[in-house]
Amino acid sequence: MDYKDVVAKIKDYYKEIYLLSHVQAILGWDQETYMPEAAIAERAEQAALLQSLIHKRRTSDELGRLLEEAGASSDRPAGAESLSDTDAAIVRETYREYSRAIKLPEELVVRFAQVTSRAQAVWQKARIEDDFGLFAPVLSEIVDMVREMASLYGYQEHPYDALLDEYEPYAKASDIKRIFDAVEAPIVELVQRIGEINQVDDSFLHYKTDKEEQKRLSLALLDKLGYDFKRGRLDVSAHPFTTTLGSDDVRITTRFLEDFLPSSIFGTIHEAGHALYEMGISADLHGTILADGVSLGIHESQSRFWENVIGRRRSFWQKNMQLISSAIPALSDVSAESFYKAVNKVKPSFIRVEADEVTYILHIILRFRLEMGMVDGSLEVNDLPDAWNQQTKALLGIVPKKYSDGVLQDIHWSFGGIGYFPTYALGTLYASQFAHAIEKELGSIDELIAKDRLADILSWLRDKIHKYGKIYPADELCRRATGESLNPEYFIKYIEGKYGDVYNLS
């Protein structure tokens, strides 16, 4: 068979997985937005069935034969040189997914699904009752299982690499460690300097604000950022998320807290960033394995870029403060300057999802180090709370008094997502590097904003990042877009500049 025919067959074969994955997303979206409460039992069965249909198709002998025909396991299969970057990436990514999936015995996959399903319920209870002892046994089970998985997947340097690979393909724990080590000291130092200064006033952010008014503001912001309502919509859920229900159906959710307006503003902008990425994937890739974000780190770079680099920027509010005053008349006397300072308040706190742009990465460094220890066996689950508190003290200068403010705060470990956290920090770091590249090519972001040319910024992101989907691995994509691999110096310069200004540091 001609090499291109094999690739065409792989694409055909994958289309059903593509469609079923979106069907799964439809079920998930409905579950989080509109589903009546008693429907949950059967919904879980429906989702499990779809999961199993997809898994079967992802690991089938038929796909294995096609990939073998394509010589996908070799770095340079004969005939492959005739392929476009896109077709070569289709073979590479299909093989990547297939070869990871078949390494785990079905028994382990099923058991992992059961344990993590139970663990999520246990975690919720443990968090409410503030009882780490309740969660520890099932977390130990999960840690044992992910260690087993890591050894089945295989790795060159550290078992963590095999887990990280699920969320940040081709990344290595050693690279992340190097990057985190580089940013730690400058962040800690900046936070300490800020701690010695008078704090900014953000009391008006807690004024009671009507949910309908907040919704109007969210819709206006989405429109301003270029979110396409023909290809998506905004709904409400307990936790904001973005989900792709179809090539032309990328929906986001937010939540409206009556006593904390920034939650919906920055939640909406954050999710819009994710959605703009998915919406910007080239239509040529629709229906293929490549029509997806290349990594969670790059995905998060898009949400953080819009949320922080743009959404928490002085010039953005200087230009767009009237969006707030027309949606929420009660806030019409708040100045752009006070708003800008209030939404950039930096202060060490216990809860990651409430952390500011500066301290956020310290929360991730903490989790990354603890996860590395759990995965390589140097940290026992029972020792986790102490390690958590010691590291929090070292990084943030504070110690949580409750497990629910500390080691029990995140859902990730309960669903088995060890290796996930670093991607949040990578996103923040990539965002600064992209912002720097944009300014090099398009000139000052402040000027673009002042001229109401956010669309130019979106076009740059589309052209350099979004449209490629998974064609290029994250590192290659970053080099193509910015000329170098991820370099944390851009983030350090960015926060030192921005917060030096917010807090008048000399």
Add this chain to the structure above:
Amino acid sequence: MDYKDVVAKIKDYYKEIYLLSHVQAILGWDQETYMPEAAIAERAEQAALLQSLIHKRRTSDELGRLLEEAGASSDRPAGAESLSDTDAAIVRETYREYSRAIKLPEELVVRFAQVTSRAQAVWQKARIEDDFGLFAPVLSEIVDMVREMASLYGYQEHPYDALLDEYEPYAKASDIKRIFDAVEAPIVELVQRIGEINQVDDSFLHYKTDKEEQKRLSLALLDKLGYDFKRGRLDVSAHPFTTTLGSDDVRITTRFLEDFLPSSIFGTIHEAGHALYEMGISADLHGTILADGVSLGIHESQSRFWENVIGRRRSFWQKNMQLISSAIPALSDVSAESFYKAVNKVKPSFIRVEADEVTYILHIILRFRLEMGMVDGSLEVNDLPDAWNQQTKALLGIVPKKYSDGVLQDIHWSFGGIGYFPTYALGTLYASQFAHAIEKELGSIDELIAKDRLADILSWLRDKIHKYGKIYPADELCRRATGESLNPEYFIKYIEGKYGDVYNLS
């Protein structure tokens, strides 16, 4: 293998079809309620994939072998006497569905899906442009195909039986003809008598009414009828519908027309009737082929019962008029009596979906006769408009001036639904017979309503009809519930009594 083991295997096998059908319903619900417009292209692909997965499983050799082991093709398979009614019905219905499905070659199924998909677009255009000539060619194709299908399915008396069987299993066209012939004259005569009397005043039904107020009223009505919001919800769509997304997830939609309040009131009550049926199916049947309405006629009997027998009843509004006045203050001076008369106005009209309770059946008789002619070849598609107009004149005394008010008004033929219409009339007739049986057992419905005991009525319907799902075919279900087969006399007595009163006929 033990006979019961075979049945257990059939049940297990069917579970996946059950779940996938509900997943299909989730996609359909989303498409009609919240889906952004550009998503339609991929949504059609997703739905087609699910349809094909379900079809494959419904017609697989594996299922054929299980059914053979169960001796399902024989009326009394050896060993079957040990089965419960439920298990016997599982074998019967699974075989029924399987044997119908395998009779059609895949080529025909695919072609039918393509032709009817195209036909729906053609029909919409033809209706807008009021051009029957545009629709005639594709309708001819559809008629040819359903005739071919009827001969492949097989039938004893009339090819129409084979089509009707899709919507009203086990029914015969000859029975329907006999019933329709029996009701025609009394209805026509009643309509003529009403036509000679002063018409009731329903002008206030067209007052402009806020959609939010209408929604409040719909929610209050649903609550009053016993609709369970933990197992369902109310949304808005262009055409009201009920859909089952899971055993505990039965959702309805309605529409709010600002200048015609009854549309949402009776649309909501009608759909609630369908939903209460699905919600009332015994939990023991969940996950099986029996957890479904037994026929469209019985399904429609439940919607018509609540919409007309209860919802358009004087005593209902005497008791519940405050639901309207508290939701819609502007109508607080409308009396129960004026409201009752206004919503029971009888007048021949062209559009079936806007017809009153009395003339509605005449619209169905018309369509049934024309369909019979098309299916047995005695009526050519090109002669359809003339036949339509002549029959409308004979039945309703009026002649439409536009195709869109006549032969082009309904979507059904464009999706190939020939054999569907009679079920609407059967529903109306069944509803009267059930009402009669309820009064025989529970006493006067007016008194139950006066005592706010609608729940007793719902319990009767659950106990006699809903809970059985598809265990008993419609005719047997009717005999068990009311002591006799469908008898149109109950309907004739009901409308003669009710409308004699509304219009003061002597």
